[in-house]
Amino acid sequence: MQAAISILDNEGAAGLTFRALAGRLKTGSGAIYWHVADKDELLAAATDHVIAKFEPQDVGRLSPQEAIRALALGVFDAIDSHPWVGAQLSGNPFQYAVLRILEGLGTQVVALGIPEKGRFNAATALLSFMLGLAAQYAVASHHFRDGSDRTTALRAVAAKWMELDPEQHPFIHQVAPLLPVHDDREQFMAGIDLILAGIDTSR
Amino acid sequence: MQAAISILDNEGAAGLTFRALAGRLKTGSGAIYWHVADKDELLAAATDHVIAKFEPQDVGRLSPQEAIRALALGVFDAIDSHPWVGAQLSGNPFQYAVLRILEGLGTQVVALGIPEKGRFNAATALLSFMLGLAAQYAVASHHFRDGSDRTTALRAVAAKWMELDPEQHPFIHQVAPLLPVHDDREQFMAGIDLILAGIDTSR
DNA sequence: ACCTGAACACCGTTCAAGT
DNA sequence: ACCTGAACACCGTTCAAGT
Numbered sequence: 274m275q276a277a278i279s280i281l282d283n284e285g286a287a288g289l290t291f292r293a294l295a296g297r298l299k300t301g302s303g304a305i306y307w308h309v310a311d312k313d314e315l316l317a318a319a320t321d322h323v324i325a326k327f328e329p330q331d332v333g334r335l336s337p338q339e340a341i342r343a344l345a346l347g348v349f350d351a352i353d354s355h356p357w358v359g360a361q362l363s364g365n366p367f368q369y370a371v372l373r374i375l376e377g378l379g380t381q382v383v384a385l386g387i388p389e390k391g392r393f394n395a396a397t398a399l400l401s402f403m404l405g406l407a408a409q410y411a412v413a414s415h416h417f418r419d420g421s422d423r424t425t426a427l428r429a430v431a432a433k434w435m436e437l438d439p440e441q442h443p444f445i446h447q448v449a450p451l452l453p454v455h456d457d458r459e460q461f462m463a464g465i466d467l468i469l470a471g472i473d474t475s476r
Numbered sequence: 477m478q479a480a481i482s483i484l485d486n487e488g489a490a491g492l493t494f495r496a497l498a499g500r501l502k503t504g505s506g507a508i509y510w511h512v513a514d515k516d517e518l519l520a521a522a523t524d525h526v527i528a529k530f531e532p533q534d535v536g537r538l539s540p541q542e543a544i545r546a547l548a549l550g551v552f553d554a555i556d557s558h559p560w561v562g563a564q565l566s567g568n569p570f571q572y573a574v575l576r577i578l579e580g581l582g583t584q585v586v587a588l589g590i591p592e593k594g595r596f597n598a599a600t601a602l603l604s605f606m607l608g609l610a611a612q613y614a615v616a617s618h619h620f621r622d623g624s625d626r627t628t629a630l631r632a633v634a635a636k637w638m639e640l641d642p643e644q645h646p647f648i649h650q651v652a653p654l655l656p657v658h659d660d661r662e663q664f665m666a667g668i669d670l671i672l673a674g675i676d677t678s679r
Numbered sequence: 680a681c682c683t684g685a686a687c688a689c690c691g692t693t694c695a696a697g698t
Numbered sequence: 699a700c701c702t703g704a705a706c707a708c709c710g711t712t713c714a715a716g717t
Binding site: 302306 | 693
Binding site for chain 2: 682
């Protein structure tokens with residue numbers, strides 16, 4: 274697991290092959306199949322390893338809203354320090370790491386006093402938002418793997434956006450300059466707060 | 477494009493290979509590279525084709541909230557009738573199809589009267605939620621490709637959830653029975669409404 | 680300008696054979 | 699019980715050669 278995560282961190286998702294992992298572990302590529310059914314299971318295990326590490330402790334002391342924010346920050350930080358986790362979470366939403374997140378969110382949704390009928394929708398709305406933004410960060414980080422930093426890479430994307438026909442894309446043009454300067458963590462938490470506010474009105 | 481979409485619809489994303497597409501078009505696999513840079517571009521083009529087809533017309537007549545709901549329903553229906561679109565949207569959030577959706581959402585967020593600072597977060601929150609739920613439907617549909625229908629497949633997933641330790645997964649246990657009977661479209665729109673309500677309180 | 684199709688450099692996965 | 703590593707059945711992509 275350590276070796277797999279280290280490869281994923283250093284070479285990205287494409288770098289984790291059975292041959293590469295076997296090489297690092299000084300074993301044959303077939304040996305890995307004794308411990309893991311296939312590549313999906315390998316990636317799911319690595320992802321859960323990371324998500325579990327960033328799960329906040331002692332969430333019980335916090336208000337439900339604060340607990341949900343803490344859970345969200347944990348997911349954000351996990352993705353922030355291991356960019357491949359974003360793609361893996363959204364690419365395989367039935368893996369255990371995602372259930373782990375849903376369980377945490379759901380417990381707090383119950384604590385918020387949402388009636389039984391609304392709990393499923395409220396918890397999965399929070400979860401889906403996280404997975405969706407996770408997917409975006411995943412691609413973003415993929416785009417600036419080659420040395421260039423985040424800002425210059427996003428500036429390149431923004432420049433592409435500005436090339437689109439401004440008549441047909443007024444909003445994209447309006448928002449493109451914000452792309453290179455915006456703060457991912459702030460965006461992530463703003464979305465959470467928006468959904469929390471929406472949940473609050475539904476009580 | 478027609479041939480690619482037809483393969484994607486019938487065989488899923490894994491079925492679309494350059495060899496398969498070339499075979500269907502009665503040409504060589506290398507020929508496709510004259511028209512498309514690589515597989516990402518091929519998939520992005522197919523995805524935009526579908527998303528554009530399901531974009532609602534005459535959104536101008538509707539209130540901003542109703543317009544956002546109409547846009548969301550279009551995305552939902554696109555995924556519903558072409559399951560591979562869900563994975564493709566969330567797996568590649570910088571492709572043009574996603575910008576198309578963001579432009580539609582953003583225009584309505586502006587119409588809602590959100591101040592400039594909040595527009596980016598509001599529009600991307602709606603977008604991220606859609607992409608995240610799209611990713612979930614993508615995997616779900618993948619799970620019951622082999623003949624079994626949606627309900628029996630989700631029942632199998634729910635049964636797996638019930639095998640988890642109930643002490644550590646109370647919410648998962650509570651919500652598992654809802655999984656096979658819940659309505660995807662209702663869940664999708666409930667999330668949109670939650671975010672819209674949240675946006676409303678932020679005005 | 681566009682097509683052909685063999686060739687290249689990979690993959691994940693399997694499995695007879697080992698220890 | 700666990701490992702070895704060649705072999706299989708694929709991929710996306712390239713490119714000299716054609717029309």
